[in-house]
Amino acid sequence: MEPKKNPQKDLNRKSSMYFVFGLLLVLAMVFVALEWKTFDKIQYDDLGLNKVDASIEEDAPIYQLQVTPPPKPLVLPIEIEIIEDDNPIEETEVIAIEVTPDTEVIDPTDLKVIDEPEEVDVNWVTIEEVPVFPGCENETDKRACFNDMMQKHIRKNFRYPELAQEMGLQGRVNTQFIINKDGSIGAILKRGPHELLEAEAARILxxxxxxxxxxxxxxxxxxxxxxPITFKLQ
Structure with missing residues (x-):
């Protein structure tokens, strides 16, 4: 007759569950061991507990500084200078004018109105009689003659500045000048790539x-x- 085992008392029945619990416990212990942090204990010594030897005597030298007081400011006596003024004072007398029934009324026709001529600048294109360049008095088309004479004047007086040549400066200078009522040359305006070229253009005009x-x-x-006056290097 074979002996029979009680299935409730079988020790291998829950071995896998115990193995899992043991593995989790070991993992938890390893994790805590890795994450555990310790700090050095800082020891603070109480300075108040230090005892000073009473036999030690220290005599600190005492220095007395003498401060020189600042000098007192000099107080100058107040002198009043009397200047005799021989020039008489001219006083303006203000006369009050009161209007009464006997006051004479001025007739407006007795007043003279002076008309001052208004100064008008006329455009070169719209002016009735253009300025005449010397030598164009007998020409029919005085505008064309004026332009031709201006080109001749520029070519005759043109001089390229040496410093501008050394610096390699070139370009066009836009100029404008005023022909005054007496025929003289007025304000000269210029605008170009450099001051040297502008100065030469103003000199020519x-x-x-x-x-x-x-x-x-x-x-x-x-x-x-x-x-326009053009400066171009060869």
Missing amino acids: SKLPKMTPGKQRGSAVKVPFSI
């Missing part, structure tokens, strides 16, 4: 001769004229 002034409605007027 300043040598323009006196012209016959332009006229609008029979009266001499100021007329602006614009012309």
